[in-house]
Amino acid sequence: MHQDSLAVSKFGLISFRFAFIYFLIYFNPLIYFNAVPGLYWIPQLAILPFDALTFFLNDHLFQIRPQLNQMGGGSGDTSFAWAQVATFLTIAGVGALIWSVLEWKKRNYLTLHYWLCLILRYSLAGIAFSYGILKVFAMQMYFPNLSQLATPLGDYLPMRLSWMFIGYSEPYQIFSGVAEVMVALLLIWRRTALLGALMAVGVFANVVMLNLSFDIPVKIYSIHLLIASMFLVWQERERLFAFFILNKSVLPATLYEKKMVERWQKTGRFVLKVAFFLSSFCYTTYNYYNYFVQYHTDVSKVLEPIQPGIYHVELFVKNGDTIPESLVDSLRWRDVIFDYNGAGSLAANDSSLRMRYGRAYFNYLPDSLGKQVEWRVMNWDSLPAATFAMDFPSEDRMILSGEKGGDSLHLVLKKLKRHFPLTERQFHWISESNR
Known part of the structure; x- marks a missing residue:
C-alpha cells in the first residue's frame, strides 16, 4: 500500500x-x-x-x-x-x-x-x-x-x-x-x-x-x-x-x-x-x-444620395459591349448591394475585390456633392478600385458610369423591393403552427 x-x-x-x-x-x-x-x-x-x-x-x-x-x-x-x-x-x-x-x-x-x-x-x-x-x-x-x-x-x-x-x-x-x-x-x-x-x-x-x-x-x-x-x-x-x-x-x-x-x-x-x-x-x-x-452611429447622411438596398443590374455595358444577363456567366454582374454602413457587394466573380461566398465585397463612399462614388477594397486603401459618376433618373433607379480596373463600365441599376423575413427578428410566445 x-x-x-x-x-x-x-x-x-x-x-x-x-x-x-x-x-x-x-x-x-x-x-x-x-x-x-x-x-x-x-x-x-x-x-x-x-x-x-x-x-x-x-x-x-x-x-x-x-x-x-x-x-x-x-x-x-x-x-x-x-x-x-x-x-x-x-x-x-x-x-x-x-x-x-x-x-x-x-x-x-x-x-x-x-x-x-x-x-x-x-x-x-x-x-x-x-x-x-x-x-x-x-x-x-x-x-x-x-x-x-x-x-x-x-x-x-x-x-x-x-x-x-x-x-x-x-x-x-x-x-x-x-x-x-x-x-x-x-x-x-x-x-x-x-x-x-x-x-x-x-x-x-x-x-x-x-x-x-x-x-x-x-x-x-x-x-x-x-x-x-x-x-x-x-x-x-x-x-x-x-x-x-x-x-x-x-x-x-x-x-x-x-x-x-x-x-x-x-x-x-x-x-x-x-x-x-x-x-x-x-x-x-x-x-x-x-x-x-x-458602429451604431447613423451614417445615412454621409452615404446620400445612395439608398441602401439590393439593386438588380438591368444593363451592363463593359468597354462599349452590352453583356446580356446569363445564369452561366459568372463575370456579368447580376445585382449590386449597398448596405447601411458603407459596405457593399456584387453577385459575380471579381478577383479585384474581396471574394467571399460567391460575392465580391467592397466599401463605397459618395462625394460631398452626391455626383460621384468611389469603391475601395478596404476602407484604408489610398486609391479607389473603381470610380463612378452617379445619376438618379427615378427614385428606384441608379445609373453608374466610370472605370474599374482599366475597364469602362456603364450600369443601370433598379432597386428591388426585396424583403427578408429573417430581419424581423421574429419571436412568438404562441405558435399555432410550425413555420
Missing part, C-alpha cells in the same frame, strides 16, 4: 512539473506588460526563442507542413499553431523529466502550486472579460447584413453560418457574454474562485463544442481554456467529491489562501487586484463601448 501511494505521489509530482512548465509557457504572464506603456516589447521578445524552436522542431521532427503558416488572418489553428503546441508539449515533457531527476525526493510544491493556480485564474479571468464584454455589447457576432442575407445558405461555410446564427439574436449573445463576465468576476475573488472555475468549465465547454462542430478556427485556444478551467477544478476534487457524491461536510478551501504577513504584501496584493480589474474590466468596457457607439 505504501509503495502504491508513493507511486501515485510521484506521478502527481511529475504531472505537476509538466503542467507547470506547459501552462507557464502557454499562458505567458509576461503578456500583462502589454498594458504598461513602453513595455509591450517584453512579451514579444520572450516569445522569439519559442518561435525559432517551433520552426526548428517542425523542420527536423514534427514536419506538420514543409512551410509553416504563421499568419492565419484570424485563424488560431494554423500549421504554425499546431507545431507550436507540439513544441510546448516537447519542452514541458523534457523539462519535467529533467526536473524530476534533479528533485526526485521533493515531496510537494505548495508555493509553486499556489502561483500556478493564481496565474491560471487571472489568465482565464482576463480572457473571459475580453470576450464576455464584447458579447455584452453584441459586437463579436453581428446581425447578418444585406449581402449575407442575399447569399444562398448552401454557399456558406459552417463557421460563417454559426457566426450569423449567434449574431442574429442579440439576447442570446448578451446572455453568453454575461456568463463569461460572471466567470471572470468569480475567478478574481478567492472565496468564489472554485465556483468561477466550475462555471468556466461549462462556459468554455460550450465554446469548444461550437468550435469543433462548426469548424471555427479557434479550436486550439478554446481547448486550452477548457483544460485550464478543468485543471483548477481538479485541484478541489476531494472537496467536490465529498460534498456532491458522499454528502459530507467539507472544510473551507485553502488553495488560494496565502498569508500575507508584511503590510507591503497586503497592500501590493490589493493594488495589483485593483489594477487588474481596472485594465481588464473597466478599460475593456470603455474601449468596447466606444466601438459600440461608433
